[in-house]
Structure formats: C-alpha cells, structure tokens
Amino acid sequence: MPHLFxxxxxxxxxxxxxxxxxxxxxxxxxxxxxGATAATILRALMDHPERVGDPLSLTVNFxxxxxxxxxxxxxxxxxxxxxxxxxxxxxxxxxxxxxxxATAVFAEPRPSWSHQQVGFPPxxxxxxxxxxxxxxxxxxxxYDFRFVEGEPNFGGKPQAAPTSAFSKLWIGxxxxxxxxxxxxxxxxxxxxxxxxxARRELMPFxxxxxxxxxxxxxxDLAAEDxxxxxxxxxxxxxxxxxxxQAGELWSPGGRLLATTHQIAxxxxxx
Amino acid sequence: MPHLFxxxxxxxxxxxxxxxxxxxxxxxxxxxxxGATAATILRALMDHPERVGDPLSLTVNFxxxxxxxxxxxxxxxxxxxxxxxxxxxxxxxxxxxxxxxATAVFAEPRPSWSHQQVGFPPxxxxxxxxxxxxxxxxxxxxYDFRFVEGEPNFGGKPQAAPTSAFSKLWIGxxxxxxxxxxxxxxxxxxxxxxxxxARRELMPFxxxxxxxxxxxxxxDLAAEDxxxxxxxxxxxxxxxxxxxQAGELWSPGGRLLATTHQIAxxxxxx
Numbered sequence: 252m253p254h255l256f257x258x259x260x261x262x263x264x265x266x267x268x269x270x271x272x273x274x275x276x277x278x279x280x281x282x283x284x285x286g287a288t289a290a291t292i293l294r295a296l297m298d299h300p301e302r303v304g305d306p307l308s309l310t311v312n313f314x315x316x317x318x319x320x321x322x323x324x325x326x327x328x329x330x331x332x333x334x335x336x337x338x339x340x341x342x343x344x345x346x347x348x349x350x351x352x353a354t355a356v357f358a359e360p361r362p363s364w365s366h367q368q369v370g371f372p373p374x375x376x377x378x379x380x381x382x383x384x385x386x387x388x389x390x391x392x393x394y395d396f397r398f399v400e401g402e403p404n405f406g407g408k409p410q411a412a413p414t415s416a417f418s419k420l421w422i423g424x425x426x427x428x429x430x431x432x433x434x435x436x437x438x439x440x441x442x443x444x445x446x447x448x449a450r451r452e453l454m455p456f457x458x459x460x461x462x463x464x465x466x467x468x469x470x471d472l473a474a475e476d477x478x479x480x481x482x483x484x485x486x487x488x489x490x491x492x493x494x495x496q497a498g499e500l501w502s503p504g505g506r507l508l509a510t511t512h513q514i515a516x517x518x519x520x521x
Numbered sequence: 522m523p524h525l526f527x528x529x530x531x532x533x534x535x536x537x538x539x540x541x542x543x544x545x546x547x548x549x550x551x552x553x554x555x556g557a558t559a560a561t562i563l564r565a566l567m568d569h570p571e572r573v574g575d576p577l578s579l580t581v582n583f584x585x586x587x588x589x590x591x592x593x594x595x596x597x598x599x600x601x602x603x604x605x606x607x608x609x610x611x612x613x614x615x616x617x618x619x620x621x622x623a624t625a626v627f628a629e630p631r632p633s634w635s636h637q638q639v640g641f642p643p644x645x646x647x648x649x650x651x652x653x654x655x656x657x658x659x660x661x662x663x664y665d666f667r668f669v670e671g672e673p674n675f676g677g678k679p680q681a682a683p684t685s686a687f688s689k690l691w692i693g694x695x696x697x698x699x700x701x702x703x704x705x706x707x708x709x710x711x712x713x714x715x716x717x718x719a720r721r722e723l724m725p726f727x728x729x730x731x732x733x734x735x736x737x738x739x740x741d742l743a744a745e746d747x748x749x750x751x752x753x754x755x756x757x758x759x760x761x762x763x764x765x766q767a768g769e770l771w772s773p774g775g776r777l778l779a780t781t782h783q784i785a786x787x788x789x790x791x
Contacts, residue, residue, distance in 0.1 A: 307763060308730040308784050310580045312624055314600035314607045329611075329619045330584035335729065335786075337584045337622060339609075341599075349599045352607060354582055354624055356730050356784075360761040364789045366683045368719065369757045413636045449638065459605065460578040460626050462732045464765055464784045466758045487639045487769070488736045488777045491630040493577060495734055495780055497767065499757070507758045510765055512782045514578050514626070514734045516605075519634045 254428045255393060256437070260291040262298065262324060269295040269324035273317060277390040282317045284390035285458045286440030290433045292340045292353045295324045297432065303336055304359035305468040306432050311353045311461045318344055334359045360468040371505040374399045374481050377421045394441055395479070397421040403443055405453050416445040416486040422500075423479035430477050430508070432465060435500055438480060439463040439511035445486035445496045446517040455518040459493070463511040467502075475502040492516055524698045525663060526707070530561040532568065532594060539565040539594035543587060547660040552587045554660035555728050556710030560703045562610045562623045565594045567702065573606055574629035575738040576702050581623045581731045588614055604629045630738040641775040644669045644751050647691045664711055665749070667691040673713055675723050686715040686756040692770075693749035700747050700778070702735060705770055708750060709733040709781035715756035715766045716787040725788040729763070733781040737772075745772040762786055 253261075259274030277287035289311045296302055325341040335358045342351035374380075380397035401418035422438050444456040467475070484498035493514055500509040523531075529544030547557035559581045566572055595611040605628045612621035644650075650667035671688035692708050714726040737745070754768035763784055770779040 308582075310624065310730070310732065312578075312599075312607050312626060314605075315602065329582075329622050332585065335584075337582050337619070339622070349607070352599050352609070352624060354580065354622060354730075356582060358729075358763065358786075362790070363759070363762040363787065364720070365760045366719065367758050367760075368683070368686050368755070413638070416638050449636065450634070459628075460580070460624075460732075460734075462580065462730075462782065464730075464782075466760050466763075466765070468761060471760075485638070487780060488637050489633070490635045490637075490736050490741075491738060492633040493628065493736075495736070497780075497782075510757060510767075510782075512732060512734075512767075512780075516628075517633065520632070 254424070255426060256424055256428055256434065259287050260294050260433060262291060262295045265323065268326055270321060271324065272321050273319050275389065276393060279388045279390055285313060285461065286437035287390065288317065288351055289440055289461060290437040292324065292342065292351070293433055293436045295326055295340060296338055296355055299326060301328055302357060304334070304357040306355060306465050307358040308356040308462065308464050309353060309436060311351060313458055314352055315348065315350045317350050320344065334361065367507055369507065371501055372419055372481060372483055374419060377479055377503065380421055393425050395423045395425050401448060403448065404451055405447055413449045414451060416449040418442060418448060419483045421479050422482050427478040430475065430480060431472055435465065435509045436463055438482065438500060439498060439509055442482065442484040442496060442498055444515060444517065445484065446489055446494050449486065449489065450519065456515060458513050458515045461511065461513040463509055465509050467506060467508045471506065472508070475504055475506060477502050477504065479503065480508060489517065492518065524694070525696060526694055526698055526704065529557055530564050530703060532561060532565045535593065538596060540591060541594065542591050543589050545659065546663060549658045549660055555583060555731065556707035557660065558587065558621055559710055559731060560707040562594065562612065562621070563706045564703055565596055565610060566608055566625055566627070569596060571598055572627060574604070574627040576625060576735050577628040578626040578732065578734050579623060579706060581621060583728055584622055585618065585620045587620050590614065604631065637777055639777065641771055642689055642751060642753055644689060647749055647773065650691055663695050665693045665695050671718060673717060674721055675717055683719045684721060686719040688712060688718060689753045691749050692752050697748040700745065700750060701742055702739070705735065705779045706733055708752065708770060709768060709779055712752065712754040712766060712768055714785060714787065715754065716759055716764050719756065719759065720789065726785060728783050728785045731781070731783040733779055735779050737776060737778045741776065742778070745774055745776060747772050747774065749773065750778060759787065762788065
C-alpha cells in the first residue's frame with residue numbers, strides 16, 4: 252500500500268498533461284498544504300518521460316486559492332541543455348486561471364570539489380525530543396514535529412516586543428517514509444509561519460513564493476537512508492504585510508540536503 | 522542624459538512584446554552580466570501598463586547563453602488578485618529557444634505590523650573603505666565595490682583548506698544613481714561567485730537560478746534616498762558542481778531593502 256504522502260501527491264497522465272487531486276489528509280485551513288502542492292508539482296516533473304537528472308531548484312508561486320478536488324498540471328520543458336533542464340508547471344482547476352505557477356531546474360550531477368561551509372546545527376537527538384502535540388490542521392497530523400528550539404506558543408497574549416522567529420526541529424513523516432526529493436520539497440514548506448513565532452499569535456497567513464535548492468541528489472539521499480531531517484528556519488524582516496523565511500534541511504548524518512526560502516503574506520496591524 | 526545603467530537596461534515596446542539589447546558596458550566574460558539581464562526583465566514589468574504595485578519577488582532562471590545584440594521579452598500576466606500580480610517573462614533572441622525565464626510577484630504595499638528581526642551589519646563607513654581596484658570584466662567597472670570583509674584574493678595558489686565564503690561590502694553605481702528596485706535587482710547578482718572566495722581562485726561559473734525578495738517599496742526607497750547599499754553574502758555548500766549563495770542588501774540608514782538567493786554552477790575537480 253502506498254504511503255499517505257505518495258497517495259496525496261499522486262499524479263497521472265491525462266489527455267494533454269498531468270492530472271491530480273487535492274488530499275484531505277494534507278489539507279490546511281483554507282486550501283491544500285502548500286508543501287503537498289509543491290511536492291505534487293515536483294512529482295509531475297520527476298515522473299515526466301523527458302526528465303533528465305535530479306531536481307536542483309524549484310520555485311512555486313501560489314497565485315490563487317486551490318479548491319478541494321481535481322486539478323490539471325500543464326508541464327512544459329522550456330529549455331534543455333547538455334546537463335540541465337528548465338521546466339515550468341501551471342496548475343489550473345476546471346480551465347480557470349492559473350492557481351499555482353512553478354519553475355524548476357533539473358541537473359545531471361557531476362563530480363566536483365565538494366565542501367559544506369556550515370556545520371550541522373547542535374540538537375538533542377530525535378528520540379530524546381518530545382513530539383509536538385498541538386495539532387490544528389489536518390496536514391500537521393501527517394508530520395512528526397519535534398522542537399529542539401522555538402517550540403510554538405501561539406496561545407498567549409501577543410507580545411509587545413517581538414520574540415525570536417527562529418525554530419530548530421526534527422521533521423519526519425508521521426508514518427516513517429524515506430526522505431527523497433519529494434518529501435524535502437514538502438518539508439521545506441512545513442515550517443509554521445515565522446510571523447506566528449515573532450508575534451506569538453496566529454493570524455491570516457499565506458506563502459506567496461517558495462524556492463527550494465536541493466544540495467543532495469537521489470544517490471546522496473539513498474546513502475543517507477533516513478526518514479527524518481533536522482530543520483532550522485528564521486526570518487529577517489516583516490514589513491507592509493510581507494515577511495521572509497530562510498530554512499535548512501539536514502540529514503541526521505550531518506549533510507545539508509536542501510535550503511529553502513519564501514516570502515509570505517500576513518495580516519496584523521498593531 | 523540617462524544613467525549608463527538605465528541605458529543598459531532599457532526596453533521598448535515592439536510588435537508583440539518588449540524588445541531590448543545587451544549592453545557592452547555591462548558585459549561579463551561570455552555574456553551579459555546576469556544582474557543587468559534581471560534588471561531589464563524587471564524594468565519590462567515595471568513599465569508594463571497593467572502593472573500594479575511594487576515588486577515583491579523576482580526569480581530569474583538563466584537557461585542558455587545570451588548573445589550580444591537584440592532580444593525579445595515575452596511578458597505575461599499569469600494571474601491578478603486584489604493586491605498581487607503574478608507575471609512570467611521569457612527572453613528569446615531571433616526566435617530561438619528561451620534563453621532566460623523569469624517569474625515575478627508584484628504586490629500593493631499594505632500597512633502592517635513591521636519589524637526587522639536582524640540588525641544592520643557593523644561596517645566601516647563607505648567613505649572610509651577602499652574601492653576595489655582589480656577589475657576584469659566590463660560590468661565590474663560600472664560598480665564601486667568597497668570591501669569591508671572578504672575582499673577577493675583570487676590570484677594566489679588555490680587553498681588546500683577552503684576559506685570563508687563570506688563577504689561584506691558597499692556597492693554603489695560607479696556614477697552614483699539613486700537606489701531603486703531596478704538597481705537592487707542588479708546588485709543582488711553583483712556578488713562575485715562564492716566558490717571563488719572559498720577556493721581563492723577563478724573557475725568556470727554561472728548563476729543558474731536567482732531569487733530576490735524586496736522588503737522596501739518605492740516609497741520606502743525614496744525615503745532612504747541613497748545611492749549605495751551595504752551588501753553581505755555567504756554560501757553554505759558546494760557539491761557536485763553547484764553551490765548556493767544567500768545575500769542581503771541594506772541601506773546605509775539601516776533598513777533591510779532586499780534579500781537574495783541563488784544556485785550557481787561551477788567547475789573544479791580537486
């Protein structure tokens with residue numbers, strides 16, 4: 252039986268492109284969890300017969316709300332070079348305007364000088380870290396979040412002075428699943444909104460544009476052979492209704508698997 | 522007379538889209554400076570009659586070499602919402618395949634709670650920092666680079682142990698020009714390759730995908746009223762011929778104007 256995540260991000264060949272369906276298991280408050288959408292788009296590219304190489308970069312622009320139900324993915328190979336491919340993907344529903352727009356780069360990994368400039372963030376081991384228990388949206392239930400630092404505390408009174416927006420946490424699928432590019436893509440949008448942390452309160456929020464860079468190819472990921480990542484995220488600025496987020500996803504073995512960036516909308520006045 | 526930068530990034534309305542020309546003044550070794558290309562694309566969007574709001578995010582994928590001469594920009598409004606617009610831009614030459622592909626988000630700035638989570642990086646003032654004198658490519662001559670930290674030293678022997686990839690520098694146009702979204706876009710690609718710093722040597726190198734988030738709108742930039750930025754950049758990983766870069770562009774007044782990220786190709790074995 253396929254893993255819930257693979258079920259949720261399944262695509263199949265339609266008349267003129269890929270087709271898929273939103274998943275109730277990965278539902279957020281007003282639409283599908285963005286990470287599941289991004290992973291579904293990535294899957295349509297990974298499964299494409301013309302795809303060559305491994306994902307290097309994926310940018311997803313969330314243009315409009317996605318309704319529960321079926322969607323179409325219009326996949327286009329913009330340009331293929333000797334060792335890279337540039338793709339675009341448009342997600343639509345019922346022939347309406349574009350709801351999600353993505354661009355991706357695939358590359359054939361070539362040996363080179365290799366170096367991590369940064370070290371594995373110190374963290375208590377997964378087994379010694381408590382699971383996050385407060386679960387509001389269905390998609391959050393699909394993950395095993397274990398906060399090492401910056402556990403959310405959104406219940407209290409909004410802070411007069413902003414608090415840290417930094418989080419460090421283990422993320423695994425609730426039903427363990429080996430980490431691959433698809434789960435990295437999804438997990439790169441699985442951080443809670445940085446503004447929630449900075450303000451210690453929930454508010455209307457939505458990712459506008461998300462970019463993930465992959466620093467490990469399929470072979471590297473197979474070698475890591477893990478079902479969880481150590482994830483860190485922080486923000487630099489919140490201004491005029493938009494804020495940033497930068498994150499890293501690490502293997503327990505100490506390899507930086509992916510870096511991720513996003514700009515997100517939020518709504519709060521005071 | 523227009524500033525050299527405005528001349529270099531000029532676009533005009535063609536039969537079915539924008540047309541432009543590469544600039545010899547902003548030429549790199551084997552093609553136009555990527556920052557000038559990105560700024561030209563942004564200008565085509567800024568000047569578009571349907572454009573509403575300020576740039577929030579621009580992702581540019583460099584798909585193929587751009588030859589000296591004319592190019593076409595096919596601009597498409599993918600989706601417009603109440604306060605945001607999603608655009609795509611395809612750059613082609615002579616009807617050939619796409620050379621550069623970009624997606625952008627524009628947003629109408631709305632007042633909100635505002636906070637910088639990070640502080641202005643400590644730096645010697647611009648006036649007390651020495652200009653960078655070693656200039657190889659024409660585009661480098663168009664900028665006044667003043668290194669506070671991480672001044673390039675690419676002449677020596679490659680280091681056995683990798684050195685820091687961090688740089689902190691002032692960047693202004695050589696002929697001073699007020700900082701706007703266009704110059705921020707260009708400057709966000711004006712860092713030297715991080716791998717050059719880490720290895721202390723030059724090698725074949727090219728930006729593959731570049732994303733810049735704008736944290737200051739036109740009104741904010743007018744208030745800063747400056748012709749230079751303090752810029753910092755660093756890298757986290759170099760692996761299998763690709764490396765990352767994350768950067769920040771600050772006003773001298775201490776405002777974080779833009780954050781920028783890229784993944785770049787490099788070629789070195791040992």
